[in-house]
Amino acid sequence: MSRAKRATVGELESVYRAQFNAFLRTGTAYLDDVDAARDAVQDGVATAIRKRASYRGEGTLEAWLWSIVLNAIRDRHRERAHAQMLAADAVDAFAAVTEGEPMDDVRDAVRRLPERQRLVLFLRFYADMDYGTIAALLGISEGTVGASLNAARTTLRGLLQEVGA
Amino acid sequence: MSERTMLMRLVEEAETVEPDWQDALRRAGFAARHRPRLAARRVLVLAVVLVGVLYAVAAIAADEPGWRIRYWLFDRSPETYPTTQAATVGAWSRAERVDGLVSTDEGYVPNVVTLPVLHGEVVGRRFEVKAFFREWAFGQDHLCIGFEPGGTPKPWHGTNVPAVGGSSCGAPMHGLRPQGESDLHWVGATVHVPGPIEPTGGGTGPKYLFGPAAPNVRHVDLESRDGTVVRVATFAGPPDLGVRVRLWVAVLRLDHLVHTIVPRDDEGEALEHWHLPSAY
Numbered sequence: 001m002s003r004a005k006r007a008t009v010g011e012l013e014s015v016y017r018a019q020f021n022a023f024l025r026t027g028t029a030y031l032d033d034v035d036a037a038r039d040a041v042q043d044g045v046a047t048a049i050r051k052r053a054s055y056r057g058e059g060t061l062e063a064w065l066w067s068i069v070l071n072a073i074r075d076r077h078r079e080r081a082h083a084q085m086l087a088a089d090a091v092d093a094f095a096a097v098t099e100g101e102p103m104d105d106v107r108d109a110v111r112r113l114p115e116r117q118r119l120v121l122f123l124r125f126y127a128d129m130d131y132g133t134i135a136a137l138l139g140i141s142e143g144t145v146g147a148s149l150n151a152a153r154t155t156l157r158g159l160l161q162e163v164g165a
Numbered sequence: 166m167s168e169r170t171m172l173m174r175l176v177e178e179a180e181t182v183e184p185d186w187q188d189a190l191r192r193a194g195f196a197a198r199h200r201p202r203l204a205a206r207r208v209l210v211l212a213v214v215l216v217g218v219l220y221a222v223a224a225i226a227a228d229e230p231g232w233r234i235r236y237w238l239f240d241r242s243p244e245t246y247p248t249t250q251a252a253t254v255g256a257w258s259r260a261e262r263v264d265g266l267v268s269t270d271e272g273y274v275p276n277v278v279t280l281p282v283l284h285g286e287v288v289g290r291r292f293e294v295k296a297f298f299r300e301w302a303f304g305q306d307h308l309c310i311g312f313e314p315g316g317t318p319k320p321w322h323g324t325n326v327p328a329v330g331g332s333s334c335g336a337p338m339h340g341l342r343p344q345g346e347s348d349l350h351w352v353g354a355t356v357h358v359p360g361p362i363e364p365t366g367g368g369t370g371p372k373y374l375f376g377p378a379a380p381n382v383r384h385v386d387l388e389s390r391d392g393t394v395v396r397v398a399t400f401a402g403p404p405d406l407g408v409r410v411r412l413w414v415a416v417l418r419l420d421h422l423v424h425t426i427v428p429r430d431d432e433g434e435a436l437e438h439w440h441l442p443s444a445y
Contacts, residue, residue, distance in 0.1 A: 009195075013186050020184035025176040034178040042185065046192030106171050125172045153168060 007048075007055040007064070015065050016045050023066075025126035027073045030118065032107065036076055044072030059136065066127070066137055070119075109159035117152035120145055246288050246371065246416050251398035254285035257296075257405075281403035288416050291315055292373070296403050296412065299334055307335035308410065312375045314359045339379050341408060351428040351436040352378045352385055356445045358419065370419030374445055377402065378428060380409040382436065386427035387415060387445075395423075 020041070027037030048068045055064050110118065119138060123129045131142040131149075138145075259281050280297035295311035311332040336353025353376035378385060378399045387395040395415055402410035417423070422444035428436045 009190075016186060016189065017184050021180065024179040024182055025173075028176040028179040029172070034176075034182065037179065038182055042189050042192055045189040046194075049189060049193035049195070107175060110172075110175065121172070125169060126176065156168065 006057070007052040007061055009049060009052065011061060012045070012049055012052060012065065015062050019062060019065065019127075022127040023069050026070070026122045027076075029110065029122045029126060030073050031077055031080065032111065033080075036080065037073065040073045040076035041069055043076075044069035047072065063133065063137060070137065109156055112159065113152050113155060116140075117148045117155070120148040121152040121156075124149055245418060246395075246421075248393065248395045249397075250287055250395065250415055252285045252287040252292075252400055252414050254283055254400050257281040257283045257403040259405075281405065283403070285400070285414065287397075287414050290371070290416050292375075292414060294375070294412060294414070296377075296406060296410070298406065308338075308341055308377060308406075308408070309334035310336075310353070310355065310375065310377055310412065312355070312357055312373060312414070314357070314373055333376065336377055338377060341377070341379075341410065350426075350439050351382050352376055352413070352426060352439070354426055354439075354441075354445060371416050372419050372421075374415040374417060374423065376413060378411040378413050379436075380411060381430045382411060382413075382428040383431045384429045384433070385413045385415070386429060386435075387417070387423040388425040388427060389422055390424050393421070395421075 023041045024037055027041050028034045031037045031040065048065050055061065120134055123134045131145045134145045135142045280295050283294045285292055293313040297309055299307055299309045309332060333353065333355035337349050338353050339349050339351055354374060355376050356372055356374050358372040374387065382399050385397050385399060395417065397413050397415040399411040399413045402412050424441055424444050426439040430436060
């Protein structure tokens with residue numbers, strides 16, 4: 001990964017294209033909705049383009065863009081959670097429609113994980129990040145990353161055993 | 166089913182979505198086009214404008230010498246030549262011109278089979294001079310002086326062709342035919358400029374003044390209105406012409422105008438002050 005003192009639009013485009021699938025997989029898993037994930041990723045990248053002058057070369061451009069996109073995804077999640085609280089009936093209807101599909105158990109199992117564990121899990125599996133990168137991105141130690149990932153996998157396995165997936 | 170497989174199946178829809186950079190740019194408030202393309206378009210527009218300006222300048226410069234870039238940017242003004250000049254010359258020779266006749270581009274075949282040629286140098290510039298008599302109308306022969314700057318005639322001049330870079334015949338001069346002229350001089354004078362001449366009279370130059378001189382003329386003074394005098398020494402003409410004549414060659418800046426020619430004898434006495442009807 002190369003270091004750059006200032007991010008140009010062209011450099012951002014390169015990182016965007018290289019990381020787009022990882023962005024979208026993480027967003028889709030986090031938001032449970034590919035359209036919402038795409039919207040959040042695009043908004044996050046747009047924010048990065050506008051604020052590119054604030055990138056000072058401290059850390060890689062990839063990590064800088066990831067932090068912005070991840071914030072956009074989390075913001076979108078909060079917005080959706082708030083909206084779902086206001087429209088609980090709609091959520092119930094959605095649950096009713098999707099009930100019984102094989103992957104729903106897995107989805108529910110993942111959804112029940114604490115947020116940190118989910119993020120660590122997603123960044124590890126969907127973005128193929130190492131512990132150090134995840135730690136820097138989330139502002140936690142590498143030990144915490146390892147512990148969170150281990151806990152998430154243990155919990156996930158237990159939950160999946162419970163639901164028989 | 167492994168953990169990885171399960172997790173990847175959760176997001177398999179995401180694999181079908183393609184990145185859309187233009188959409189990200191639009192959301193960021195950028196124009197629809199990528200910035201580099203915008204920059205390329207600006208460069209193209211600038212290039213078109215630049216070509217237009219250069220075309221206009223070139224068009225103006227074609228008529229206005231003051232616009233000539235070489236005068237703006239480079240000191241290409243003609244060099245100044247010494248005010249005292251004496252040609253260093255070799256011997257007259259007919260050997261160079263005896264190989265036959267060559268037609269000119271216009272198809273003229275010279276009626277002079279051999280003619281004497283002399284190579285020389287003045288202020289570092291080589292030249293070639295020819296001197297011969299040519300039959301003129303009414304049975305009179307005129308002395309012709311041919312002059313070639315650089316010392317190498319153009320190919321089409323041929324071996325025996327008296328046509329040269331500059332030439333003149335029949336100068337009304339004391340001691341030479343044609344006799345009977347009412348206004349005889351002690352020298353003849355011809356100007357030759359091998360390079361281009363600007364409309365203002367400027368140019369790369371230099372210009373050459375040359376001509377015959379009567380046998381008693383040892384120097385020729387070329388006087389300008391500003392008091393500048395260029396003195397050149399004469400040298401002997403071909404010994405076998407059948408007439409005694411001397412020649413002179415001077416090199417001047419193109420903008421150095423000569424208004425009066427003063428031939429002087431070996432005592433330095435002025436034989437005449439020939440005020441030229443138009444400056445050379």
